[in-house]
Amino acid sequence: MSNFDSDALVFLGATGDLAYKQIFPALQGLIRDEGFNLPIIGVAKSGWTLDQLKARAKDSLEKHGGLDQQAFEKLVGLLRYVDGDYNDPETFVQVGRELGQAQRPLYYLAIPPSLFAPVAENLAKLCCPGNARVVVEKPFGRDLKSAQKLGRTLHQYFPEENIFRIDHYLGKEPVQNILYMRFANPNFEPIFNRDHVRSIQITMAEDFGVQDRGKFYDEVGALLDVVQNHMLQVVANLTIDPPTGEDHDAVRDRKAELMRAVRPLTPDSVVRGQYQGYRSVAGVAPGSNVETFVAVRLEIDSWRWAGVPIYIRAGKMLSVTCTEATVEFKRPPRETFGELAPGSSAHMRFRLSPDLVIALGVRVKIPGERMVGHDVELELHRQAAHDLPPYQRLLGDASRGNTELFSRQDLAEAQWRVVEPILGNVTPLYSYQPGTWGPEESAQLMGRDGHWIDPVVQSLNQ
Ligand code: BG6
Numbered sequence: 001m002s003n004f005d006s007d008a009l010v011f012l013g014a015t016g017d018l019a020y021k022q023i024f025p026a027l028q029g030l031i032r033d034e035g036f037n038l039p040i041i042g043v044a045k046s047g048w049t050l051d052q053l054k055a056r057a058k059d060s061l062e063k064h065g066g067l068d069q070q071a072f073e074k075l076v077g078l079l080r081y082v083d084g085d086y087n088d089p090e091t092f093v094q095v096g097r098e099l100g101q102a103q104r105p106l107y108y109l110a111i112p113p114s115l116f117a118p119v120a121e122n123l124a125k126l127c128c129p130g131n132a133r134v135v136v137e138k139p140f141g142r143d144l145k146s147a148q149k150l151g152r153t154l155h156q157y158f159p160e161e162n163i164f165r166i167d168h169y170l171g172k173e174p175v176q177n178i179l180y181m182r183f184a185n186p187n188f189e190p191i192f193n194r195d196h197v198r199s200i201q202i203t204m205a206e207d208f209g210v211q212d213r214g215k216f217y218d219e220v221g222a223l224l225d226v227v228q229n230h231m232l233q234v235v236a237n238l239t240i241d242p243p244t245g246e247d248h249d250a251v252r253d254r255k256a257e258l259m260r261a262v263r264p265l266t267p268d269s270v271v272r273g274q275y276q277g278y279r280s281v282a283g284v285a286p287g288s289n290v291e292t293f294v295a296v297r298l299e300i301d302s303w304r305w306a307g308v309p310i311y312i313r314a315g316k317m318l319s320v321t322c323t324e325a326t327v328e329f330k331r332p333p334r335e336t337f338g339e340l341a342p343g344s345s346a347h348m349r350f351r352l353s354p355d356l357v358i359a360l361g362v363r364v365k366i367p368g369e370r371m372v373g374h375d376v377e378l379e380l381h382r383q384a385a386h387d388l389p390p391y392q393r394l395l396g397d398a399s400r401g402n403t404e405l406f407s408r409q410d411l412a413e414a415q416w417r418v419v420e421p422i423l424g425n426v427t428p429l430y431s432y433q434p435g436t437w438g439p440e441e442s443a444q445l446m447g448r449d450g451h452w453i454d455p456v457v458q459s460l461n462q
Contacts, residue, residue, distance in 0.1 A: 004034075004036060005401060006106040006399040007038060007039075007102045007103060007104050007105065008099050008102040008105040008106070009038050009108065010041045010099070010105055010106070010123070011040070011042055011108040011110060012109050013043075013108075013109070013110030014043055015044040017212070017213065019042070020060045023395070024056075024064070025064045025065040025392070026391035026394075028061055028065070028072060028075055029065075029392040031075055032071035034396055037074075037078070038078065038399070039078055040075070040078045041082060042081045042082070043081075043082045044081075045084060045085050045086065048081065049083075053081045057072070057075060058072065080098050082094045082098060086118065086122070092123060096127040099128050103128070103131060105130070106134075106398055106399050107120075107134045110137055116136055116150055116154075120157060120158070121156075121157065124158065125157075131162070134158050135164040135395075138165070139220060140165050141412070143416060143420060144416040147413055147416050148413060151409045151413070161401070161403060162401075164398040165407040167230060168391060170233055170407075171393040171394040171405055173388065174350065174351065174356040175352055176405075177350070177356060178238055179237045182238075192238075193304045194305055194306055194307055194308050195330075197308050197327055197329060198308070198329060199308060199309045199311065200235075200238060200309075200327050201311040201312070201325070201453060202235070202323070203313050203455055204312075204313070204314040205319065205437075206318060207318055207435070208317065209275065209292070210284070210292065212283075214281040214283025214284040215284075217284070217290070218288055221272075221291045221292070221294070222291050222292055222294040222315060223272075224419070227296065228416065228418070232415050232418060234352070235310060236254075238325060239305055239310075240257075241254050248402060249408075251404065252407075255411055256408065256411045258300065259414035261300050261301050262300050262414070262418045263299045264420060264421050265419060265422045267422060269296055271294070271296075271430065271441045271444070272291035273431065273438045273442070274291055274292050274429055275317040275432055275434050276432070276434060277317075278290075289425045289429050290425065291425070292317065293316070293439065293442070295311065295313035295314075295438065297310070311446060313438065315432075318435075318437055319436060320454075320455060321353075321354060322351065322354060322455040322457050323353045324350065325349070325352065326347050326349045326453050327347060328345055328450070329346040331345045337372070339371075339373070343374065346360070346363070351455070354457070355383065356383045357382045359377050360377065361375060361378075362375075362376060362378065363375055363376075437452065
């Protein structure tokens with residue numbers, strides 16, 4: 001099923017962390033599973049040779065997902081390397097030489113965001129006159145203004161349908177399953193609205209720190225690293241109106257509409273935290289006020305969702321590694337059985353990582369004479385981590401020109417509008433101990449709406 005209509009892949013940042021952890025494994029997967037057969041031109045400024053890049057690819061595959069000898073040999077056969085500075089036009093002239101007759105290359109910008117605009121410009125002007133596509137890593141801009149500016153720069157050289165703003169959460173099987181469950185069944189959609197839903201909460205917990213990404217992370221923090229993008233995309237999947245039509249824009253239209261209705265955050269709807277020890281991570285400024293934990297309360301000003309609070313918390317160095325969304329339904333309008341402590345309300349739970357779980361929480365009667373019950377959870381579906389790694393899915397889609405699972409300029413801007421008022425570390429920063437659920441202050445954010453649901457991680461065998 002090799003239906004890639006790009007005719008070369010240029011990936012900038014070839015010696016970097018993302019290439020090492022994600023892109024080489026994705027390329028091996030595309031070659032092995034999908035007959036990917038395009039010239040692959042790595043570009044970086046590291047003073048490396050092609051052989052060093054091949055050795056790096058081998059090491060990457062051995063550490064991330066496993067090396068498949070046959071596919072690896074094909075990969076190194078396709079691989080070329082251009083070593084050069086991104087500010088030097090000669091680098092792009094060389095890339096152009098490597099591209100030869102290619103008319104539709106795919107440029108993958110796995111480079112620091114500050115370089116997106118100049119590099120896109122150099123690629124478009126100096127490399128290939130054809131109909132190129134460009135994949136841009138997150139964050140797309142630093143705020144609304146810079147995202148708009150970046151959009152304008154990219155649009156000068158690439159039409160919107162050739163721009164792929166990547167958010168790897170969209171390539172995740174469990175994230176897609178939220179949409180699928182909602183719209184492939186008749187029973188959930190009628191209750192996903194303010195009449196039935198009391199609140200929604202999403203926890204993205206990681207039990208590790210910022211590792212060797214101190215410099216990158218200290219420029220973004222949890223809000224821009226995962227909330228402005230991954231978490232808002234999950235919110236969108238949980239709350240959009242049913243899409244109509246089947247083209248690439250059907251879902252993106254609904255998402256853009258939804259995101260425009262999300263009320264911009266205010267300082268009192270945010271709690272930020274920083275784990276103890278963060279400031280001594282290499283690359284982090286000694287007095288850094290950047291958050292490694294953030295909790296927010298969102299509201300959607302739409303007919304469907306008005307008044308339903310949506311809570312998101314995301315953090316590093318928490319108790320477990322797990323991402324989970326829970327939709328809590330309202331209590332019945334009347335306590336028919338007069339129970340004094342009628343338990344929790346019904347809920348629907350979507351576990352997005354480390355495995356996929358979809359579960360329904362309901363109340364059932366305890367056997368006996370009295371009409372008294374307890375809470376049980378029905379697990380509708382459980383499946384091990386996604387088969388297709390998100391980067392493989394997304395790189396394959398981009399090479400085929402399928403924009404469906406990528407963000408769009410209007411959507412990216414709407415996401416920035418949500419976080420814009422709280423950018424720049426304007427709210428207090430609370431310290432928390434590694435291995436906890438973040439600063440205690442995050443509990444207060446919920447007020448009378450309830451409490452955070454801490455995901456419990458069990459292995460699939462339990
Ligand atoms: C990335 C963030 O986008 O997503 C990381 O930069 C985070 O900080 C990662 O750890 C989480 O994604 P996944 O797929 O590993 O759950």
